[in-house]
Amino acid sequence: MTKVLILAGDATESLELMYPYQRLLEEGYEVDIAAPSAKTIQTVVHDFVPGFDTYTEKPGYLVKANKAFKDVKPEEYVALIIPGGRAPEYIRNDPYVIKIVKHFFQKGKPVAQICHAPLILGAAGVLKGKKSAAYPALKPDVENAGATFVDSAAVVDGNMVSARAWPDHPSWMREFMKILKSKYPPK
Numbered sequence: 001m002t003k004v005l006i007l008a009g010d011a012t013e014s015l016e017l018m019y020p021y022q023r024l025l026e027e028g029y030e031v032d033i034a035a036p037s038a039k040t041i042q043t044v045v046h047d048f049v050p051g052f053d054t055y056t057e058k059p060g061y062l063v064k065a066n067k068a069f070k071d072v073k074p075e076e077y078v079a080l081i082i083p084g085g086r087a088p089e090y091i092r093n094d095p096y097v098i099k100i101v102k103h104f105f106q107k108g109k110p111v112a113q114i115c116h117a118p119l120i121l122g123a124a125g126v127l128k129g130k131k132s133a134a135y136p137a138l139k140p141d142v143e144n145a146g147a148t149f150v151d152s153a154a155v156v157d158g159n160m161v162s163a164r165a166w167p168d169h170p171s172w173m174r175e176f177m178k179i180l181k182s183k184y185p186p187k
Helices: 014-027 087-091 095-106 118-124 136-144 166-183
Strands: 003-007 030-035 040-048 055-064 079-082 111-114 155-157 160-163
Touching: 003 014, 003 095, 014 030, 014 040, 014 055, 014 166, 079 095, 079 166, 087 118, 095 111, 095 118, 111 118, 111 166, 118 136, 160 166
Parallel strands: 003 030, 003 079, 079 111, 111 160
Antiparallel strands: 040 055, 155 160
């Protein structure tokens, strides 16, 4: 079966993990969720409240991560998804995460990233010269990583598809699925 990897950890945004996970299963892909250890992670729900300067955060679903980062063999996967939330702030410090991310970019495999995920890509040094959407507060981080920040629902740059946050899911996943299915149809 054709496998896709999702990188996550505690405080991953719930919708940004569950929507692509279920969408990929619906299309017939096998999906592994990797985290610092194989365990149940606590996701969070980020919501947007009128008049509030940023997002609010509430506890989200408990989700089983079936792989530890150190046990991931990136060559077994055809694509990578990196959801946002607060998890990217700390999982970007894991050397296995950096190794995994570099593999997908070096091999030209499809990558979908959203919200705070560019923090990981910046730490891996793979954003330079690219165009990327992100949660708008990350514009300086995207630019400091050498990329051009684009405030748009779905930004396609080669095999990478990025978006600002979960309200962009329909256009984000539509563009990602076009790339994924054209290169690696489900088996």
